[in-house]
Amino acid sequence: MRTVQQRLDDGSIVEANTGCRLWIKCGKSTGYGFIVVNGKNRYAHRVSYELAFGPIAKGLFVCHKCDTPSCIEPSHLFIGTAKENSDDSVKKFRNPFGEKNGNSHLTEQQVISIRADDRHPAILSRSYSVSRRTIELIKRGKSWDHLTTPICLKIWPRGLKAQRLKQVAANVGSALVDSLP
Numbered sequence: 363m364r365t366v367q368q369r370l371d372d373g374s375i376v377e378a379n380t381g382c383r384l385w386i387k388c389g390k391s392t393g394y395g396f397i398v399v400n401g402k403n404r405y406a407h408r409v410s411y412e413l414a415f416g417p418i419a420k421g422l423f424v425c426h427k428c429d430t431p432s433c434i435e436p437s438h439l440f441i442g443t444a445k446e447n448s449d450d451s452v453k454k455f456r457n458p459f460g461e462k463n464g465n466s467h468l469t470e471q472q473v474i475s476i477r478a479d480d481r482h483p484a485i486l487s488r489s490y491s492v493s494r495r496t497i498e499l500i501k502r503g504k505s506w507d508h509l510t511t512p513i514c515l516k517i518w519p520r521g522l523k524a525q526r527l528k529q530v531a532a533n534v535g536s537a538l539v540d541s542l543p
């Protein structure tokens with residue numbers, strides 16, 4: 363039986379120029395690699411980081427110095443908070459536009475703007491170059507729920523009952539507002 367480290371080694375190739383160790387079986391949409399460990403599908407770069415440096419504290423991200431999501435080379439990885447992760451993306455010009463995949467690379471400021479923007483999700487999806495699902499998750503407080511921003515009630519989400527919206531707002535610690543400037 364191969365160890366997890368052997369599986370990581372066997373499932374990746376070293377890119378000679380950059381020293382990146384690229385995970386071969388990567389998700390098409392996000393570029394991140396996955397590996398099943400103890401029955402769970404996990405990010406390959408996080409598993410690789412843990413094997414090299416030990417457990418990752420809850421809520422922290424493993425970021426890439428090399429800006430290559432499929433890279434699992436431990437020396438290319440560092441621990442960051444969600445904010446550092448997004449700042450990092452901004453610094454490397456992955457943000458804010460140009461990525462059409464469902465994986466959000468938005469800054470916190472953009473997420474705040476999206477929450478406050480009552481245009482239709484399809485329009486927001488286009489103007490922020492993220493998937494409509496990403497917009498909807500942000501709107502419902504399902505992603506970026508560490509951000510305590512007001513959720514706009516005025517138009518969005520039309521289908522949701524006021525009661526449900528209050529729950530959502532309570533869950534993400536946001537004030538519920540009728541309209542935003």
Ligand SMILES: [Zn+2]
Pocket residue numbers: 380381382383428429430433434435438
């Ligand atoms: Zn790398």
